[in-house]
Amino acid sequence: xxxxxxxxxxxxxxxxxxxxxxxxxxxxxxxxxxxxxxxxxxxxxxxxxxxxxxxxxxxxxxxxxxxxxxxxxxxxxxxxxxxxxxxxxxxxxxxxxxxxxxxxxxxxxxxxxxxxxxxxxxxxxxxxxxxxxxxxxxxxxxxxxxxxxxxxxxxxxxxxxxxxxxxxxxxxxxxxxxxxxxxxxxxxxxxxxxxxxxxxxxxxxxxxxxxxxxxxxxxxxxxxxxxxxxxxxxxxxxxxxxxxxxxxxxxxxxxxxxxxxxxxxxxxxxxxxxxxxxxxxxxxxxxxxxxxxxxxxxxxxxxx
Amino acid sequence: xxxxxxxxxxxxxxxxxxxxxxxxxxxxxxxxxxxxxxxxxxxxxxxxxxxxxxxxxxxxxxxxxxxxxxxxxxxxxxxxxxxxxxxxxxxxxxxxxxxxxxxxxxxxxxxxxxxxxxxxxxxxxxxxxxxxxxxxxxxxxxxxxxxxxxxxxxxxxxxxxxxxxxxxxxxxxxxxxxxxxxxxxxxxxxxxxxxxxxxxxxxxxxxxxxxxxxxxxxxxxxxxxxxxxxxxxxxxxxxxxxxxxxxxxxxxxxxxxxxxxxxxxxxxxxxxxxxxxxxxxxxxxxxxxxxxxxxxxxxxxxxx
Numbered sequence: 001x002x003x004x005x006x007x008x009x010x011x012x013x014x015x016x017x018x019x020x021x022x023x024x025x026x027x028x029x030x031x032x033x034x035x036x037x038x039x040x041x042x043x044x045x046x047x048x049x050x051x052x053x054x055x056x057x058x059x060x061x062x063x064x065x066x067x068x069x070x071x072x073x074x075x076x077x078x079x080x081x082x083x084x085x086x087x088x089x090x091x092x093x094x095x096x097x098x099x100x101x102x103x104x105x106x107x108x109x110x111x112x113x114x115x116x117x118x119x120x121x122x123x124x125x126x127x128x129x130x131x132x133x134x135x136x137x138x139x140x141x142x143x144x145x146x147x148x149x150x151x152x153x154x155x156x157x158x159x160x161x162x163x164x165x166x167x168x169x170x171x172x173x174x175x176x177x178x179x180x181x182x183x184x185x186x187x188x189x190x191x192x193x194x195x196x197x198x199x200x201x202x203x204x205x206x207x208x209x210x211x212x213x214x215x216x217x218x219x220x221x222x223x224x225x226x227x228x229x230x231x232x233x234x235x236x237x238x239x240x241x242x243x244x245x246x247x248x249x250x251x252x253x254x255x256x257x258x259x260x261x262x263x264x265x266x267x268x269x270x271x272x273x274x275x276x277x278x279x280x281x282x283x284x285x286x287x288x289x290x291x292x293x294x295x296x297x298x299x300x301x302x303x304x
Numbered sequence: 305x306x307x308x309x310x311x312x313x314x315x316x317x318x319x320x321x322x323x324x325x326x327x328x329x330x331x332x333x334x335x336x337x338x339x340x341x342x343x344x345x346x347x348x349x350x351x352x353x354x355x356x357x358x359x360x361x362x363x364x365x366x367x368x369x370x371x372x373x374x375x376x377x378x379x380x381x382x383x384x385x386x387x388x389x390x391x392x393x394x395x396x397x398x399x400x401x402x403x404x405x406x407x408x409x410x411x412x413x414x415x416x417x418x419x420x421x422x423x424x425x426x427x428x429x430x431x432x433x434x435x436x437x438x439x440x441x442x443x444x445x446x447x448x449x450x451x452x453x454x455x456x457x458x459x460x461x462x463x464x465x466x467x468x469x470x471x472x473x474x475x476x477x478x479x480x481x482x483x484x485x486x487x488x489x490x491x492x493x494x495x496x497x498x499x500x501x502x503x504x505x506x507x508x509x510x511x512x513x514x515x516x517x518x519x520x521x522x523x524x525x526x527x528x529x530x531x532x533x534x535x536x537x538x539x540x541x542x543x544x545x546x547x548x549x550x551x552x553x554x555x556x557x558x559x560x561x562x563x564x565x566x567x568x569x570x571x572x573x574x575x576x577x578x579x580x581x582x583x584x585x586x587x588x589x590x591x592x593x594x595x596x597x598x599x600x601x602x603x604x605x606x607x608x
Binding site for chain 1: 392393488489490491492494495509511512513515521522523524525526527529530531532533560563564567597601602603604605606607608
């Protein structure tokens, strides 16, 4: 039994009002894998990098009990590189550079040792690649969570709709939910998206928290109000990784466990934005995570 | 012992993507008074209207146990009139008409019978008028809640800052908190605003709920996700009225009671937006309110 994360492992160069970085390690699978590793110790990664990717970064994954047998290293090629600049409000950003490099023809090969996958996190990648991973698993995982973004809605909507049908949980942000459904009201948007296939929909609202929709049930999770958001990069991936990592830990898929999983995912995401890149979420203790989760409890509990 | 609401009692003409109204009754004191009346039966109003204001609307207040001895009726003058048009997202609107009429020289006279005021709701009005009301009360109320808006920050900031110093709770929206503090982060904004005098700050975030700040404590209340927001007019006033009405009912001012008061206020506000004007919040049963509050409990509760 294991948890499989697919997504990018890559380089980012980030500029925020607080500073800028040179190339640092990022990517959806990096953030999601690290986040999941705080709750579950059989995390496997499928991703692709070039031979410019530092061996010590791979060792870092392994130090977090993340299995990298499925991390393809392409000799003579370069890792995916993204560069972006955040605006003052930290809610919008401009993409400065996107160099696909190894990602251009990524073929997600699943090592045989990963075939015991029960929990599958499809990090943001082309819906084609996401779908290929589902098809290459001999047994359908107990829980498939899929993250995606507006980019794929723009250029690969048919593939996206086909892949969405195959998953249990879809995570997108509020603007993406509106784009995908054509509805402004998030309740109406959620109803339309749930009719597309997934049994659960998580709408991420950044500093406003997240909403979980399932049948007629809605759960509203708060975001932790922070004095400083240093770098939002990877917060959504960290959220998703924490979410599925917690689900794998508890082992039973139901609405109540998902509510808690959203709180644990949100707690990790709240750490993520406090430093550049993975700096903060690489070095957390279980006590720090538990204390942050208690802050969420304090923040949103009332007794009526 | 009584609860005093000051604010406008007025006419609105509203256009939303769902339709438009002729002149209907609105105003901060109307919404706040009606909302408070669901929790507390000694609600007094101080406001001013012209003799164009229908007697049956005043009778409607009285039917809700709202005392209108402090409602001045100016012979030969017209009531305050506002007209606005909401954009498709319902979060922004254009003001089409603002006719101050009787409001231009409103002198808030407090009837002697209102001097037992323990709970004071200063609905949105000029900070000068709000301050006059505080000064005219012989005993300082146990709890003073003040609502205001960006308009007063633009044209009467000094008066506003002076009045803010005198109140216990300030309610403003997120954009206004940012404007008043000059800080983008709501945590930093809250710290600056709490340093201006009020012991509690409520930041209203519309469809994203509300935040309560007090010393180092933060409470995040959800908003009920709604399929249709028919007309947002008065939602903030309804929230404030429900908030202070609940506080008056429980009678003890502390953070835990305020958390509940925010939920009750939010529940009433969620009704308010379901119909034009006061149509919905005029005709609620206690059972409907209780059921709606339970929806908020369901929406945000989790067990970790």
